[in-house]
Amino acid sequence: MVTATLIDNIWATRKSDKLNGLKLMLAKINGGTKDGEVIVVCDVIGAGIGDRVIIATGSAARRMLEDDLIPIDAAVIGIIDESCESV
Amino acid sequence: MVTATLIDNIWATRKSDKLNGLKLMLAKINGGTKDGEVIVVCDVIGAGIGDRVIIATGSAARRMLEDDLIPIDAAVIGIIDESCESV
Amino acid sequence: MVTATLIDNIWATRKSDKLNGLKLMLAKINGGTKDGEVIVVCDVIGAGIGDRVIIATGSAARRMLEDDLIPIDAAVIGIIDESCESV
């Protein structure tokens, strides 16, 4: 998984029906060789802009949705505690 | 997922029978460390050249086609609203 | 998917039995941040050295072989038409 900061929502009115009702957000990856890379992630645990989060990618992302048929490859799996300083 | 701009169609007359009838397009990734990288994506939601889109990769792409046997690893899952400025 | 040019065959006499009879080729990726990267791909549609091709990676590659038990992670899915100039 990677750590990232959620920086904004992203809106797509025209999209797969399977994505209806899902919240998509922009996340900026923190640290490492991908530092600053912005990806689109799905959130189902109530994360918000500014939160530092842990993101799972690939088939693992669909495990967060408990529906293997949704075309998603990145999802927030946890919000990093504020007291966690080494991230 | 990543955001990208569709820049052209791509044509392959000789290809897998499973790809018949599928629209393949060239997409240029926006922002991050992959900025400017061009990939080939499959579109089934009517996106066109110039559209900013969200692209899912890996096994997630086949979920867009609702057919897990098609040899595709990247697909447009949504067209980003024009009012969305932070992408 | 990515676009690449096939640059040579590659031979491995000692290999998995599951690869017997499969044609493996070297492909040089075109454009983007991976420009010039050489990977090994499997071809089952009769592509040849010099052809510009579309390559699918990951589990999608095995869909080209119609056998999910073959240990392959990259395959040619189409040969790009010569008239296609933007690749």
Add this chain to the structure above:
Amino acid sequence: MVTATLIDNIWATRKSDKLNGLKLMLAKINGGTKDGEVIVVCDVIGAGIGDRVIIATGSAARRMLEDDLIPIDAAVIGIIDESCESV
């Protein structure tokens, strides 16, 4: 797989229920083009901070947990022996 050094724990109180009880750690990748990249990994074999470990990513990570429904994409699969000097 990649080799990495575990550098810290990471805490996420708000997270997927499926992650309850799992230990997540920060790992810094050693060597290669990803040298210094920090990722989040799951550990179930009792590794600790400072240990050099082997990390599997993607669907392989879930094989360590013996539960394919957990949204994890990286896991420690072994602790590298101290006598191993070429890593």
Add this chain to the structure above:
Amino acid sequence: MVTATLIDNIWATRKSDKLNGLKLMLAKINGGTKDGEVIVVCDVIGAGIGDRVIIATGSAARRMLEDDLIPIDAAVIGIIDESCESV
């Protein structure tokens, strides 16, 4: 797939039970943007240090082991013939 040269064995006494008896080796990737990157691979076809090999990654690696439950994401699938000069 990628081509690499096997540079050493790697030993992990504390590891997943599922890895018992499997040979893990360090492989240095040849050419392209990942040139010099060192990864850990599983070998079941008798490759040795110094051999140039073809490596499959992701779920394809588990096809080499014929056991989808082993937490491995990279495996040697073939040893490149010495007469093969373009690698």
